[in-house]
Amino acid sequence: MFQFTQQLPLALYIHIPWCVSKCPYCDFNSHELKDELPEQEYIRALTRDLESELPRIWGRKINSVFFGGGTPSLFSPAGIDTLLATLRALLNVSPNTEVTLEANPGTIEQGRFREFRAAGINRLSIGIQSFNDAQLNALGRIHSGKEAERAVEQAATSGFENFNLDLMYGLPGQSEKSALHDLQTAIALEPSHISHYQLTIEPNTAFHRHTPELPDEDEIYSSQLLCQQLLAEHDYRHYEVSAYAKAGHECRHNLNYWQFGDYLGIGAGAHDKITNVAAQSIVRRWKLKHPRQFIESAGTPTCVGGEKTLSRQDAAFEFMLNALRLQEGMDSSLFGERTGLAITEIADLLETAEQKGWIEWTASRITPTETGHRFLNDLLGLFLRDDIESIGTSSENS
Numbered sequence: 086m087f088q089f090t091q092q093l094p095l096a097l098y099i100h101i102p103w104c105v106s107k108c109p110y111c112d113f114n115s116h117e118l119k120d121e122l123p124e125q126e127y128i129r130a131l132t133r134d135l136e137s138e139l140p141r142i143w144g145r146k147i148n149s150v151f152f153g154g155g156t157p158s159l160f161s162p163a164g165i166d167t168l169l170a171t172l173r174a175l176l177n178v179s180p181n182t183e184v185t186l187e188a189n190p191g192t193i194e195q196g197r198f199r200e201f202r203a204a205g206i207n208r209l210s211i212g213i214q215s216f217n218d219a220q221l222n223a224l225g226r227i228h229s230g231k232e233a234e235r236a237v238e239q240a241a242t243s244g245f246e247n248f249n250l251d252l253m254y255g256l257p258g259q260s261e262k263s264a265l266h267d268l269q270t271a272i273a274l275e276p277s278h279i280s281h282y283q284l285t286i287e288p289n290t291a292f293h294r295h296t297p298e299l300p301d302e303d304e305i306y307s308s309q310l311l312c313q314q315l316l317a318e319h320d321y322r323h324y325e326v327s328a329y330a331k332a333g334h335e336c337r338h339n340l341n342y343w344q345f346g347d348y349l350g351i352g353a354g355a356h357d358k359i360t361n362v363a364a365q366s367i368v369r370r371w372k373l374k375h376p377r378q379f380i381e382s383a384g385t386p387t388c389v390g391g392e393k394t395l396s397r398q399d400a401a402f403e404f405m406l407n408a409l410r411l412q413e414g415m416d417s418s419l420f421g422e423r424t425g426l427a428i429t430e431i432a433d434l435l436e437t438a439e440q441k442g443w444i445e446w447t448a449s450r451i452t453p454t455e456t457g458h459r460f461l462n463d464l465l466g467l468f469l470r471d472d473i474e475s476i477g478t479s480s481e482n483s
Contacts, residue, residue, distance in 0.1 A: 086397065087425030089362045093347045095142060096149045096338050097176070099131065099168070100352030101157040102376050105192060108225040109291035110284060114354030114374050115155045124164045126380055132171050133384030134351040134372065139175065141359050142349055147176050149183040149338035152206075158188035162200030169205040183208055183337040185249075190236035191227035198243035208336075209240055209248040210280075215256060216270045223257045223297065224284075230270075237274045247334055249278035254312060255305040256284055257297040264308040265315065272319050277334035281312060282327035326410045326458070343411055345404045345423040353379035354390075365425065367395040400424040401431055405468045409461065414444070414452030434467050 103118040104111075150172065152165070165186065172178055185208040186201060198209075215221050216230035228236070240248055250271050254264040271279060283305060286292050300308070313323060321329035325343060328336065341348060350357035354374035360367050370392045373379045382388040395403070404424050408415045420428045428435075435451065438444045443457035443464045457464050 087365045087367070087400070088427075089360060089365060089425040091422070092145060092362055093360050093423060094148050094341055094344075095145045096151065096341045096346060096348040097147050097172070098338075098348055098350045098352075098355055098357070099150065099152050099157075100154065100350065100355040101127070101152060101160060102155040102353045102374075103159055104154065104156045104189075105159070105227055106225065107291075109295075110224060110287070112287035112290050113155070116376055118159065122159055123376075123380070124160055127376070128164055128167055128171075130380040130383035131168065131351055134379075134388060135171070135175060137384045137388075138349055138351065141361075142176075142347075145177065147172075147178045147182060148346075149341060150178070150185070151338045152184075152186045154187055156189050156192050157186050158192045158197075158201075162197055162204050165201060165206065166204035185210055185336070185338060187212065188236075188240075189226075189228065190233045193236050193239070198240045198245065202244045207245075207247060209245050210251065211237060211240065211248060212251045213237075213271065214251060214253045215259075216267050217259075217263055220256045220259055220263070224253070225291075234270070234274065237276070241275070247277050249280055249336065250274070250276045251280045251282075253282060253284045254308050255300055257299055259300060259308075261304065261308045261311060265311055268312050268315055272315070272321075278328070278330045278336060279316065279321055280327055281316065281329060283309070323412050325412060326461070343407045344415065344419060345407050360425075367400055367425075369393045369395065397426060397430070401426060402465075402468045405431075406465055408451075409444075409453050409457070409464060412453070412458070414450055417447070417449055417451055420451075431468065438464055438467055 100114065102114055102116050103122060104115045105118060107115060107117050169184070184206050186206045187210045189212045213233045214224055214226060216233055218230050221228065221230065237248075237250065252267055252271055254267070268281065284299070286296055299305075316323065316329045320331060322332065323329050324335055325339070328339065330336070347360050348357055349359065350370075350372070352372065353376045354372060356369065356371040358367065358369050371390045372388055373382060373390045379388060401424060404420060408419070417428060420426070420431075435444065435446045438457070439446050442454055443460065445452045445454060453461070453464065
């Protein structure tokens with residue numbers, strides 16, 4: 086079916102599903118913490134989950150580790166230290182592996198950043214979203230703008246040279262001036278990476294049920310352009326749709342997603358994608374979402390919420406879905422390496438995209454144009470076709 090010749094890069098994602106409160110815009114698998122945090126019980130469940138997954142990745146090197154949520158910074162530094170020690174004992178994790186912890190300013194006490202750093206976390210992703218108190222209140226955040234600034238300053242003084250700030254624009258009641266002020270405040274704190282993205286209204290969220298009044302599309306687009314200009318002026322390279330980094334500080338973990346690498350997911354609701362070179366297959370698997378169900382079943386087959394073996398069509402579309410988010414595109418050979426397919430199988434689609442002015446395609450590189458990035462959904466829609474399977478079969482048989 087596929088023709089893989091080498092193992093793909095492998096990342097590890099660890100999901101910690103609890104938050105102090107559920108934000109009205111959030112569609113992630115997060116659960117409001119109503120009782121005592123079952124930290125030790127969950128760590129034992131994560132360990133069982135990882136041990137049960139080892140046969141799928143045996144001997145492979147882990148290139149990055151990401152603690153996501155939820156709010157992973159609710160866990161104690163000692164708990165994170167225990168988890169990292171378990172990872173090092175069971176997996177091939179090198180000393181220079183990027184290890185990211187998501188943190189929210191409202192959950193970090195003074196001094197804990199230093200302890201997280203000592204435990205082995207070497208990159209933080211801090212969920213700021215805004216420094217404007219009125220907008221933070223509208224977003225349901227539990228921190229103030231000043232608390233956010235203090236948290237970032239504490240992270241920097243605790244030895245974190247590599248940290249990301251999450252920032253939103255297009256917020257309820259937000260003007261261009263306010264969006265720029267948020268970004269100026271963030272830049273002044275000297276993060277190595279900024280994730281700057283538009284608030285979107287997702288299904289199954291409080292904002293979807295009761296949608297707040299947002300700026301119109303023209304205002305949002307104008308804010309986006311002004312903010313992108315400001316980021317460029319301060320040497321933040323725009324390398325993905327909503328990601329900006331100082332030189333050498335791109336997020337390795339997210340780059341692995343966007344370049345269609347493999348990743349193992351452990352924890353409640355965690356998803357993964359594992360390529361089996363021996364079996365010539367790509368399998369997606371996900372765990373039960375509810376924390377209590379996950380804890381009780383971790384390490385057993387009933388912990389698996391579902392599984393899907395990707396078809397040729399799935400692999401081609403998912404590769405393009407991710408890789409076309411990269412501002413500078415991708416090496417053409419990456420398609421074959423990461424999908425196990427010949428690029429000739431989508432050549433007519435690439436030609437159509439090029440004719441529409443959405444990409445530039447050479448023998449060595451596929452690069453979205455500025456127009457392609459603006460109409461990304463239309464560009465991606467080209468690759469939603471059901472005949473890649475038959476095209477691949479006829480190509481192999483010829």
